[in-house]
Amino acid sequence: MRNIKNFIILLTLISTAFTACTDLETEEFDSIISETETGDFTGNPAELLASAYGLVHEGVTHHERAYSFNEHSSDELIPPTRGTDWDDAGKWRALHQHTWDSDHPHNLPTWNNLNQGSFICNQVLAVNPSPQQAAEARFLRAFYMFNIMDLWGVVPFREVNDGAEIDPTVFSREEAFNFIIDDLEAALPNLPVNGPSANNIYGNRAAANALLAKLYLNKAVYLAENPAGPYSFEVADMNKVVEYADAVTEDGYSLSDDYFKIFSRSADQEVMWASDDGTIENRWRMTLHYDNNPDGWNGFATLSEFYDKFEENDSRRGGSGTSGLGQGFLLGQQYNEQGQEIINSRSNQPLSFTREVPLNGAASDQGIRVVKYHPDSALNYVMLRYADVMLMKAEAIFRGATGGDALTIVNELRTNRGVPALASLSEDAILDERGRELYWEGWRRMDQIRFGTFNDAWHEKEVTEPYTVLLPIPRQAIDTNPNFTQNPGY
Amino acid sequence: MKNFLLLLTMLAFIPLGNVMAQNRTVSGQVKDASTGETLPGVNILEVGTNNGVTTDLDGNYKLSVGEGASLRFSFIGYKEQTIAVNGRSVIDLQMAEDIAQLSEVVVVGYGQIEARDATGAVQSIKSEDFNVGVISSPEELFQGKSAGVQITQSSGEPGASTNIRIRGTSSVRANNNPLYVVDGVPLSGTDVSGGGNDVGFGSSTSRNPLNFLNPNDIESIDILKDASATAIYGSRGANGVILITTKSGKSGGGLSYSYSLSASTITKKYDLLEAEEFLEASPGATDGGASTDWQDVIFRTGITQSHNLSYSGNLENGDFRVSFGYMDQEGIVEQSGLERYTTRFNGNKRFFNDKLKLSTQLTLSNVRDQNSLITNNSGFEGDLLGAALKLNPTFPVRNPDGTFYQVGTEQLNPAAMLAYTDDNTNTIRGLGNFSAEYEFFEGFNFKTVLGFDQSFSSRKAAYSRDLVAANIDSLGRAFFSDIEINNTLWENYFTYKKELSESINFDALLGYSYQQFNNRSKLIIGQNFRTSDTDIMINNLGAIDYTNGGFLVGNTTYETDELQSYFARVNLGIADKYLLTATFRADGSSKFGGNNKYGYFPSLAGAWRLSDEDFIPEAFTNLKLRAGFGVTGNQEIPHNIYTIRSRYGLPAFSEGGIDNNGRFDAVAFQNPNIQWETTTQYNLGIDYGFLNNRLTGSVDLYRKVTSDLLFRFNSAQPAANPFIWENLDADVINQGVEFSLNAILVDNSDFGWVFNGNIGYNKNRVENLSTVVNTGQVNGQGLTGAFAQRIANDRPLFSYYMLEFEGFNEEGLSVYANEDQQVYTGKSPLPNINTGLSNSFTYKDFSLSIFFNGQFGQYIYNNTANAYFTAGSLNSGRNVREDIVTNGEASSNAPAVSTRFLENGSFLRLQNLSLGYNINTSDMDFIKSIRVFGSAQNVFVITDYSGQDPEVNTDKSIDGVPSFGIDYTPYPRARTFTVGLDVQF
Numbered sequence A: 001m002r003n004i005k006n007f008i009i010l011l012t013l014i015s016t017a018f019t020a021c022t023d024l025e026t027e028e029f030d031s032i033i034s035e036t037e038t039g040d041f042t043g044n045p046a047e048l049l050a051s052a053y054g055l056v057h058e059g060v061t062h063h064e065r066a067y068s069f070n071e072h073s074s075d076e077l078i079p080p081t082r083g084t085d086w087d088d089a090g091k092w093r094a095l096h097q098h099t100w101d102s103d104h105p106h107n108l109p110t111w112n113n114l115n116q117g118s119f120i121c122n123q124v125l126a127v128n129p130s131p132q133q134a135a136e137a138r139f140l141r142a143f144y145m146f147n148i149m150d151l152w153g154v155v156p157f158r159e160v161n162d163g164a165e166i167d168p169t170v171f172s173r174e175e176a177f178n179f180i181i182d183d184l185e186a187a188l189p190n191l192p193v194n195g196p197s198a199n200n201i202y203g204n205r206a207a208a209n210a211l212l213a214k215l216y217l218n219k220a221v222y223l224a225e226n227p228a229g230p231y232s233f234e235v236a237d238m239n240k241v242v243e244y245a246d247a248v249t250e251d252g253y254s255l256s257d258d259y260f261k262i263f264s265r266s267a268d269q270e271v272m273w274a275s276d277d278g279t280i281e282n283r284w285r286m287t288l289h290y291d292n293n294p295d296g297w298n299g300f301a302t303l304s305e306f307y308d309k310f311e312e313n314d315s316r317r318g319g320s321g322t323s324g325l326g327q328g329f330l331l332g333q334q335y336n337e338q339g340q341e342i343i344n345s346r347s348n349q350p351l352s353f354t355r356e357v358p359l360n361g362a363a364s365d366q367g368i369r370v371v372k373y374h375p376d377s378a379l380n381y382v383m384l385r386y387a388d389v390m391l392m393k394a395e396a397i398f399r400g401a402t403g404g405d406a407l408t409i410v411n412e413l414r415t416n417r418g419v420p421a422l423a424s425l426s427e428d429a430i431l432d433e434r435g436r437e438l439y440w441e442g443w444r445r446m447d448q449i450r451f452g453t454f455n456d457a458w459h460e461k462e463v464t465e466p467y468t469v470l471l472p473i474p475r476q477a478i479d480t481n482p483n484f485t486q487n488p489g490y
Numbered sequence B: 001m002k003n004f005l006l007l008l009t010m011l012a013f014i015p016l017g018n019v020m021a022q023n024r025t026v027s028g029q030v031k032d033a034s035t036g037e038t039l040p041g042v043n044i045l046e047v048g049t050n051n052g053v054t055t056d057l058d059g060n061y062k063l064s065v066g067e068g069a070s071l072r073f074s075f076i077g078y079k080e081q082t083i084a085v086n087g088r089s090v091i092d093l094q095m096a097e098d099i100a101q102l103s104e105v106v107v108v109g110y111g112q113i114e115a116r117d118a119t120g121a122v123q124s125i126k127s128e129d130f131n132v133g134v135i136s137s138p139e140e141l142f143q144g145k146s147a148g149v150q151i152t153q154s155s156g157e158p159g160a161s162t163n164i165r166i167r168g169t170s171s172v173r174a175n176n177n178p179l180y181v182v183d184g185v186p187l188s189g190t191d192v193s194g195g196g197n198d199v200g201f202g203s204s205t206s207r208n209p210l211n212f213l214n215p216n217d218i219e220s221i222d223i224l225k226d227a228s229a230t231a232i233y234g235s236r237g238a239n240g241v242i243l244i245t246t247k248s249g250k251s252g253g254g255l256s257y258s259y260s261l262s263a264s265t266i267t268k269k270y271d272l273l274e275a276e277e278f279l280e281a282s283p284g285a286t287d288g289g290a291s292t293d294w295q296d297v298i299f300r301t302g303i304t305q306s307h308n309l310s311y312s313g314n315l316e317n318g319d320f321r322v323s324f325g326y327m328d329q330e331g332i333v334e335q336s337g338l339e340r341y342t343t344r345f346n347g348n349k350r351f352f353n354d355k356l357k358l359s360t361q362l363t364l365s366n367v368r369d370q371n372s373l374i375t376n377n378s379g380f381e382g383d384l385l386g387a388a389l390k391l392n393p394t395f396p397v398r399n400p401d402g403t404f405y406q407v408g409t410e411q412l413n414p415a416a417m418l419a420y421t422d423d424n425t426n427t428i429r430g431l432g433n434f435s436a437e438y439e440f441f442e443g444f445n446f447k448t449v450l451g452f453d454q455s456f457s458s459r460k461a462a463y464s465r466d467l468v469a470a471n472i473d474s475l476g477r478a479f480f481s482d483i484e485i486n487n488t489l490w491e492n493y494f495t496y497k498k499e500l501s502e503s504i505n506f507d508a509l510l511g512y513s514y515q516q517f518n519n520r521s522k523l524i525i526g527q528n529f530r531t532s533d534t535d536i537m538i539n540n541l542g543a544i545d546y547t548n549g550g551f552l553v554g555n556t557t558y559e560t561d562e563l564q565s566y567f568a569r570v571n572l573g574i575a576d577k578y579l580l581t582a583t584f585r586a587d588g589s590s591k592f593g594g595n596n597k598y599g600y601f602p603s604l605a606g607a608w609r610l611s612d613e614d615f616i617p618e619a620f621t622n623l624k625l626r627a628g629f630g631v632t633g634n635q636e637i638p639h640n641i642y643t644i645r646s647r648y649g650l651p652a653f654s655e656g657g658i659d660n661n662g663r664f665d666a667v668a669f670q671n672p673n674i675q676w677e678t679t680t681q682y683n684l685g686i687d688y689g690f691l692n693n694r695l696t697g698s699v700d701l702y703r704k705v706t707s708d709l710l711f712r713f714n715s716a717q718p719a720a721n722p723f724i725w726e727n728l729d730a731d732v733i734n735q736g737v738e739f740s741l742n743a744i745l746v747d748n749s750d751f752g753w754v755f756n757g758n759i760g761y762n763k764n765r766v767e768n769l770s771t772v773v774n775t776g777q778v779n780g781q782g783l784t785g786a787f788a789q790r791i792a793n794d795r796p797l798f799s800y801y802m803l804e805f806e807g808f809n810e811e812g813l814s815v816y817a818n819e820d821q822q823v824y825t826g827k828s829p830l831p832n833i834n835t836g837l838s839n840s841f842t843y844k845d846f847s848l849s850i851f852f853n854g855q856f857g858q859y860i861y862n863n864t865a866n867a868y869f870t871a872g873s874l875n876s877g878r879n880v881r882e883d884i885v886t887n888g889e890a891s892s893n894a895p896a897v898s899t900r901f902l903e904n905g906s907f908l909r910l911q912n913l914s915l916g917y918n919i920n921t922s923d924m925d926f927i928k929s930i931r932v933f934g935s936a937q938n939v940f941v942i943t944d945y946s947g948q949d950p951e952v953n954t955d956k957s958i959d960g961v962p963s964f965g966i967d968y969t970p971y972p973r974a975r976t977f978t979v980g981l982d983v984q985f
Helices: A002-017 A045-053 A056-061 A066-071 A088-097 A107-126 A131-152 A173-190 A205-217 A219-223 A235-250 A259-263 A281-285 A386-398 A406-416 A427-438 A444-450 A475-480 B002-012 B227-236 B275-281 B294-298 B384-390 B414-419 B534-539 B863-868 B871-875 B882-886
Strands: A155-157 A169-171 A271-275 A327-330 A369-371 A381-385 B024-032 B043-046 B052-054 B060-065 B070-074 B081-084 B093-095 B105-108 B111-114 B122-126 B149-153 B162-166 B179-182 B218-224 B241-246 B254-266 B302-315 B318-330 B337-351 B356-370 B421-441 B444-463 B477-501 B504-527 B551-574 B578-589 B598-609 B620-634 B645-648 B652-654 B657-660 B664-668 B677-690 B695-707 B709-714 B723-728 B731-747 B751-767 B773-777 B787-791 B799-802 B805-808 B814-816 B833-843 B846-856 B859-862 B902-904 B907-919 B929-943 B974-984
Touching (some): A056 A066, A107 A155, A131 A173, A131 A205, A155 A173, A205 A219, A205 A235, A235 A386, A386 A427, A427 A444, B179 B227, B227 B578, B275 B882, B414 B421, B444 B534, B578 B620, B620 B695, B871 B882
Parallel strands (some): B179 B241
Antiparallel strands (some): A155 A169, A327 A369, B043 B052, B105 B111, B302 B318, B318 B337, B337 B356, B504 B551, B551 B578, B645 B664, B652 B657, B695 B731, B751 B833, B805 B814, B833 B846, B859 B902
């Protein structure tokens, strides 16, 4: 009898002891699941859109991201190694000399962040955004994809519900170009119409028009058989540039009365899009000396050849001044707020920036520094502005479009900036004018490629192979997606 | 929980077992045959019944027996004896030690076995073999004591985190450590206390989560190395399992007290330039007019005291032990240390004729860490140590007016760093279990275990605005980092043990386990304070200057995970010669994706006791051949990495204030296939014993293949986040051989000498990897984005990948081979050989032990030298090592990551030297024994490495991919002298 009782108890015990406690589905307490029951992506379009805007700095304007490929590889910026400073395993020298490979430390993070930005825009579009939110998402997606297409040629694309097991499709440069154009055209009707303001931090009609002008101006480059050229600029495309540029003007934009005001919180004429993402500090710290006030990281300088492209009275050149931090190009002795000479604590000598700077082994005071955003007045980072649009229009007309006189447009700008009018236009003249107007704003690589000078030789840079007009696709991107083939030359 | 209540209710109805007629009382005393000492804890059983008792503290017993009964006396390590009562009422007995029995017991998962029956590679280290001295975490107790177990403390900081690699490194994630099981409760691998927040000096690693255990409470540490032993722990067994058993009252005891006092000093300072030499070598440098040895400013002699009090005893049908421990350890860097309070209670009690056994083991501890400003990845400005190495030696500590001499954020004054920072962590942790075991019929038991592990840790740090340092000067910053852990365990299992026939022994286990892990964390950062007083900053947070850009930002997390498992084991012994063990575990984890919720982990092992065969010569006291195979897993991955979900991030801020809201970012991506990492291991071993076991040991060969590597890898873009956890289609292979030898060289009555040595050889290699992954971040000026290690196919993990340095040219610039391209150097930070060698001598009442430990074949990347000891650094007004002045380097030379700073890290260390003396207490009534001892730890180290110490592993991970073997201004290692005494009352 007892045995039976024992047995029953035992059986109950066994079944109890082994009854599963859990189905292993745990609750999320500190994160929001963005998947519906049916596996579709879900979320709040406003939050997602804010996240997408939040990658502009980490994708584009940060000095170790797209900015470094667009500026350090060009003829207007040199990143010297100063003794033990800024060696960074040669990554800056590689940028200047076009000797990067697919493992360049800036390559993968730039790629990741730009693509992440474009993907979050896909997510915005998938979660019932308002028409304006959808239009902004399309504008931003176009902006991120434009950067990817411009830097690497190809652009990957992932549908919003595709999981980790799906390999993203890869758009060719032409497919990407058409996709971006379609996005911007689709966005235009629902984008807000904003006049010029330093606080234009969201997508708007004028910004989209400016971006469209940029795309059509460079279309010949993007669709060229060989990305390094030759390029054939179609008149129809150039007319498009003029059309979009004029659309920007119609929204109330004009050339700024004061050049450096554009880069301040009181900008009120030129800025169609500015980003409040990240900190603008980065722009002066990356160039200023340790002993400047505010102190910098003692990094980048401009080339003396580039500095020499400016005329004496060019308001865009600026200068060191004699009290406190100057603006524009800082050459010669630096002064503190009290007007006293700043002493270089590394050498115990007065801090005076010199014209010439070698790429390697530079002293701490060599090289002309460039301050476009002044610590006293800077607010947002200018992404698109009117003078660029006007120069694009002039160039398009110069390349065959109708709708005005290129020389007149260029001279209007020059007069505004305090330099005499030009008598005639040439490719070189336009490229130089773009340099003087847009230096250190992140457009130089694109411009030099379009004008065919990117592979030329300049200070501390030899003639480089044409394939460097495109960056190598990051190794890890190729390793994680079989749909890629590496760009030629790498 | 509902299930548990049901179970308890049922336990209450369990029949009270057989009651037998008993009509004679036998009593007596049991002594050791050779020493004559009484033996407590001897099991006495009336043969053929369940009627039994154990001897008390004085070796006495009393038992009622039936007519014609025989008593079986058994005690581990002694020869069993069966004696017929024959009408006697007093039976005194002397028991002889049984050397041949290899009496050692090893704890394995869910039970214990005698070593002679073990089929897997397992090793038990008993408390008497532990390292002595200042021991802040349990790993230090057995460093060097087991073949194939590499223990590397990340630095010399009190309670620093420890890397343990059992049979090589097999994973590429932050946590590669084995699973720890304390008295049957598996601990989670997460950090218990907060790491250092980066306020501009770099971030720092959390302290060792095991510091809460008082080493004095530990009875034995058992290491399960091969998969046949660890497979019972399934998805957590791949890195090996370390079972910690705490002391109970079983072995008798009474009251005991121990005290120790230690003094620690730095073993090696850097030979830096003195003031005069510095000015001569760097004529452009500022002359501050003083002469300061900045290393002396931050280092000190650290005094450590520890008290341990315990009381234990045998009760009727049970035993207990309570203990209290206190340790106050001063670090050798000013303002660093560890203070620990622990209490522990272990109790066992048997009821109903020993059919029901209730046990509990509880520990409560409070660890207070004082943290110094020593970090893993400071920039060129340096952390506390970096600042002390590089600051101009002509600078005075203070200005004439008594304030600190602080000239700029680039030239941090270490004394000011000490004075103006305050950083303490307080961790309270409770770990315990309660178990009930019932014997339904002979050999058939059921056991239920409830365990818990709860901790609360709070780190509070403030950096005063008076400190001239970037982001702090004129602002002040504070952070608060809390971690709260609440883990529970419920386990049920049946065991059955039976002699199936004369020659077949059967032993089986079947169980269920449920474990829940809850983890909360909180980080708050405040900047810009109205006060410079660090106490007020921490304790009166309202002091933030909110109207002038001051702010408080923060973020919190709360994650919960579950693990549900079924497990089984069968042991079969045939003819006492052939042993077979099979185990199986099914682990279901909430960390795995929907397609792979359960992992299955089998193992099989066999052993052949050759020494019991006739054809083996008598010279072999023991000879056993073992072979095993098993599959284990690893699931140390973050919570839920398979559902697409997002979190609000910490806001971005800078000196001026908050810049942007934290992005609402995806933290995970759809990934339903994510699963455990799989390690398949084969083991072949021999246990041997010669000359009546005066010479014993083992040899093991193994091959470990880890596949489906859990890897935080780049997402195929575009994706919601840049990284995704994947089971990477690559293998990490570790294979090697382990050898251990224990030799009783002299065993006279007055003099004894025992040699104990182990050596392990391991070879590590990555296969089938189709990409490369960089890690080993190198910090310093001009080293942004630099790295030293690459994980690549057909190479060992963490292979050094860098420029090959050939010397300086005539201009003093570095010349590199291979056209200035980085190359695989063929060197790796993983040692091939680990060894531990100890000699123990006894002479009368003296005992002396000398313990060496060594690692060979590994290379260290000296990031400290790369960042600080270059001509360019000297030229920038920073102090350097003396040899830099004459090494031919030009001041304009950029010190890229290269083999110039890659050094052989092989070393042999005299780790422990201890001398003890047992004072004769025969004429003291109330004292049983007194032992006094002195010990020295880290007496000397033989190495070619130029850095502070070759045993170093600063965390230099990149994007979550760990590094190994890089030296970057780690907390230096100390030499420690200890005196102490143990008294038994």
